[in-house]
Amino acid sequence: MKTLPIRLTPGQDLREALEAAVRTQGCQAAFVLSGIGSLVDARIRFAGADEPLRVCGDSEILSLSGTVGVGATGDGGRGHSHLHMAVAAATGEVLGGHVAPGCRVRTTAEILLVLLPDWAFTREPDAATGFAELVVKARGG
Numbered sequence: 001m002k003t004l005p006i007r008l009t010p011g012q013d014l015r016e017a018l019e020a021a022v023r024t025q026g027c028q029a030a031f032v033l034s035g036i037g038s039l040v041d042a043r044i045r046f047a048g049a050d051e052p053l054r055v056c057g058d059s060e061i062l063s064l065s066g067t068v069g070v071g072a073t074g075d076g077g078r079g080h081s082h083l084h085m086a087v088a089a090a091t092g093e094v095l096g097g098h099v100a101p102g103c104r105v106r107t108t109a110e111i112l113l114v115l116l117p118d119w120a121f122t123r124e125p126d127a128a129t130g131f132a133e134l135v136v137k138a139r140g141g
């Protein structure tokens with residue numbers, strides 16, 4: 001295991017930037033140890049919902065957790081991440097759920113990742129749940 005502290009800057013897509021950071025380190029698997037910051041027009045998908053909710057305006061990331069998976073070169077480098085967050089809207093209302101694509105950093109996001117260079121995360125259909133679920137594999141084995 002290796003830690004990787006990063007700061008995301010205004011306009012970056014939260015999910016894409018985390019996957020790019022892992023990819024740049026030559027890893028395929030990581031997890032978020034902690035994450036705070038601010039977003040504009042955050043997008044959160046609630047459990048069971050088909051589409052994410054857009055939290056209009058400014059919001060603060062209160063917590064961020066989950067797995068960051070980056071596909072191998074033959075996989076097209078596709079992301080296999082599963083991230084959850086709680087955000088406080090400008091009104092103080094707190095919402096939480098799945099981090100959907102399109103969450104843009106407002107001023108900053110300070111994230112501490114733990115890199116897992118010996119492991120790879122992918123997602124494969126699971127007949128029991130009906131969803132693409134995490135598959136953990138040792139790299140090179």
